[in-house]
Amino acid sequence: MANKILAILEQREGLLKKVSFEAASTASKLAKDLNLEVEAVVAGSDVNNLDEISKYGIAKVVLLKNSDFSNYTSSGYTEAISDYAKEVNAVCLIVGNTSLGNDLAPRLAVKLNSGCVMDCVNLQVEAGNIIATRPIYAGKAFVKVKLSTEVKVFTIRPNVFKAELSENGNAAIETKEISSPNLKSRVVSFKKSEGKLDVAEADIIVSGGRGMKGPENFNLIESLADALGAAVGASRAVVDAGWRPHREQVGQTGKTVSPSLYVACGISGAIQHLAGMSTSKYIVAINKDKDAPIFSVADYGIAGDIFEILPVLTEEIKKIRS
Amino acid sequence: MKIAVCVSHVPDTATRIKIGADRKSIDPTGVTYIINPYDEFAVEEALKTKEKIGGDSIVYAISVGGDANKESIRKALAMGVDEGVLLKDDSPRDSFGIAHALADEIKSLGCEIAFFGKQSVDFDNSITGQVTAELLGYNCVPVVVDFKLDGSKITAEREIEGGREVVETELPAIITTQKGLNEPRYASLKGIMASKKKTITEKAAAQFSNYSEILDMNLPASKQAGRILGTDSSAVAELVKLLHEEAKVI
Numbered sequence: 001m002a003n004k005i006l007a008i009l010e011q012r013e014g015l016l017k018k019v020s021f022e023a024a025s026t027a028s029k030l031a032k033d034l035n036l037e038v039e040a041v042v043a044g045s046d047v048n049n050l051d052e053i054s055k056y057g058i059a060k061v062v063l064l065k066n067s068d069f070s071n072y073t074s075s076g077y078t079e080a081i082s083d084y085a086k087e088v089n090a091v092c093l094i095v096g097n098t099s100l101g102n103d104l105a106p107r108l109a110v111k112l113n114s115g116c117v118m119d120c121v122n123l124q125v126e127a128g129n130i131i132a133t134r135p136i137y138a139g140k141a142f143v144k145v146k147l148s149t150e151v152k153v154f155t156i157r158p159n160v161f162k163a164e165l166s167e168n169g170n171a172a173i174e175t176k177e178i179s180s181p182n183l184k185s186r187v188v189s190f191k192k193s194e195g196k197l198d199v200a201e202a203d204i205i206v207s208g209g210r211g212m213k214g215p216e217n218f219n220l221i222e223s224l225a226d227a228l229g230a231a232v233g234a235s236r237a238v239v240d241a242g243w244r245p246h247r248e249q250v251g252q253t254g255k256t257v258s259p260s261l262y263v264a265c266g267i268s269g270a271i272q273h274l275a276g277m278s279t280s281k282y283i284v285a286i287n288k289d290k291d292a293p294i295f296s297v298a299d300y301g302i303a304g305d306i307f308e309i310l311p312v313l314t315e316e317i318k319k320i321r322s
Numbered sequence: 323m324k325i326a327v328c329v330s331h332v333p334d335t336a337t338r339i340k341i342g343a344d345r346k347s348i349d350p351t352g353v354t355y356i357i358n359p360y361d362e363f364a365v366e367e368a369l370k371t372k373e374k375i376g377g378d379s380i381v382y383a384i385s386v387g388g389d390a391n392k393e394s395i396r397k398a399l400a401m402g403v404d405e406g407v408l409l410k411d412d413s414p415r416d417s418f419g420i421a422h423a424l425a426d427e428i429k430s431l432g433c434e435i436a437f438f439g440k441q442s443v444d445f446d447n448s449i450t451g452q453v454t455a456e457l458l459g460y461n462c463v464p465v466v467v468d469f470k471l472d473g474s475k476i477t478a479e480r481e482i483e484g485g486r487e488v489v490e491t492e493l494p495a496i497i498t499t500q501k502g503l504n505e506p507r508y509a510s511l512k513g514i515m516a517s518k519k520k521t522i523t524e525k526a527a528a529q530f531s532n533y534s535e536i537l538d539m540n541l542p543a544s545k546q547a548g549r550i551l552g553t554d555s556s557a558v559a560e561l562v563k564l565l566h567e568e569a570k571v572i
Contacts, residue, residue, distance in 0.1 A: 204572075
């Protein structure tokens with residue numbers, strides 16, 4: 001039996017997350033380069049779109065099923081998935097670097113006596129080894145890392161690896177009932193936050209900084225975000241001042257993001273902020289001070305009064321979107 | 323109850339990173355090191371937990387690394403932690419190496435709960451807490467923004483995409499702390515004076531060979547500064563056109 005590489009999928013409320021398709025596609029590509037068999041594994045209760053994974057070069061999908069697995073349980077998922085990985089002689093696991101993946105992957109690594117490289121932005125095979133590239137110092141630098149353990153775990157940064165459709169699209173779906181799972185630690189409920197979109201998952205982000213002058217002016221940021229279908233972000237200065245909640249903070253002690261479009265409004269661009277957002281595909285900066293560091297990473301900028309520009313920009317976006 | 327708080331010693335977040343001559347580490351010239359910012363929330367929560375439980379509870383600050391780490395341990399002591407432990411190793415360790423040393427010490431001290439910052443702002447792996455917990459067989463809730471301990475029962479809220487998960491578990495446990503959990507106290511002058519009399523025990527960190535090897539370190543490709551399209555709202559039309567037609571992001 002050939003050794004296996006497993007894509008560890010993530011479901012919420014019975015639906016696979018986008019990063020799961022990226023993990024599946026990545027695992028399938030690595031399987032070819034390393035001459036391994038590939039499988040996808042998910043812990044859950046009922047997962048409705050499992051068959052979609054078959055389009056990403058995966059021959060077999062295994063659902064580790066228990067009615068208590070509809071919500072995340074770190075102890076339960078860790079035990080079920082690591083037991084399965086041992087059973088099938090998995091030598092490599094690919095996990096999405098989400099909140100769940102960040103909790104689960106290192107635990108699986110310990111159970112499998114394996115090392116674990118987090119938040120990879122590139123995985124490539126060189127002389128039979130997987131070489132991972134990952135950001136450090138919130139993106140101020142990058143390292144290439146190799147694991148020396150027999151089993152290897154990698155988490156992949158969402159939105160970086162492509163979920164590529166593959167020719168052979170017929171995966172067998174197998175359900176494995178997990179009896180008496182370990183529920184020592186479990187999620188009992190979820191409190192949805194007020195914001196519509198999370199900066200960690202958004203494709204477009206509109207962020208405000210101290211140049212917004214006060215929390216009451218963030219309605220301008222919210223209107224633009226609404227028009228763009230974007231998430232609202234914030235600089236550390238305004239979070240520390242209590243104008244915006246911490247979950248919106250972008251930068252070294254907040255979230256590191258790489259959306260398609262990042263609009264920085266009234267943000268000067270402290271080094272900690274730039275570290276967290278400079279890998280965005282396109283950056284727009286609007287700031288009164290034309291010498292602000294934010295313009296050094298921006299693709300397009302307007303060096304003017306945010307309060308005059310934002311309402312006009314919002315209207316123009318609405319026009320083009322309608 | 324014995325409570326541990328694990329601290330790391332990291333470059334200040336304002337540091338401009340330069341790559342060292344070996345291309346495997348940063349050039350430390352001119353870099354200021356501080357206690358990892360997320361660890362301050364861990365110290366605060368450990369102290370609050372001690373205050374709540376009362377009795378003869380004791381809080382230990384543990385760090386793995388060289389002599390310089392004593393500075394961050396000292397900071398925790400000045401905030402109110404009772405004793406420090408430096409697990410010495412002058413060679414760099416990966417997260418697994420650090421976790422093995424910490425697990426060994428947490429076990430030998432008999433700590434039932436340990437607080438960690440959710441990640442160190444140097445290597446950003448954000449796994450040391452989880453790995454330490456698995457090695458010890460402890461429960462673990464990472465990225466916590468709300469924490470309640472009732473007897474041995476833990477109810478913690480952890481930040482995830484789009485909201486918070488409420489997690490129930492019990493002692494013994496490791497909690498990793500996120501900004502928003504609390505307001506770390508400042509070290510008072512009295513605290514700073516008192517910390518000078520507190521003990522930092524030094525011992526060799528448990529042996530471990532790293533699981534990962536750094537092959538190369540480099541800086542991101544520097545971006546070319548873009549175009550300033552104007553200084554007022556008359557530039558908006560061009561901006562929208564560029565985003566639509568050139569960048570194709572809207």
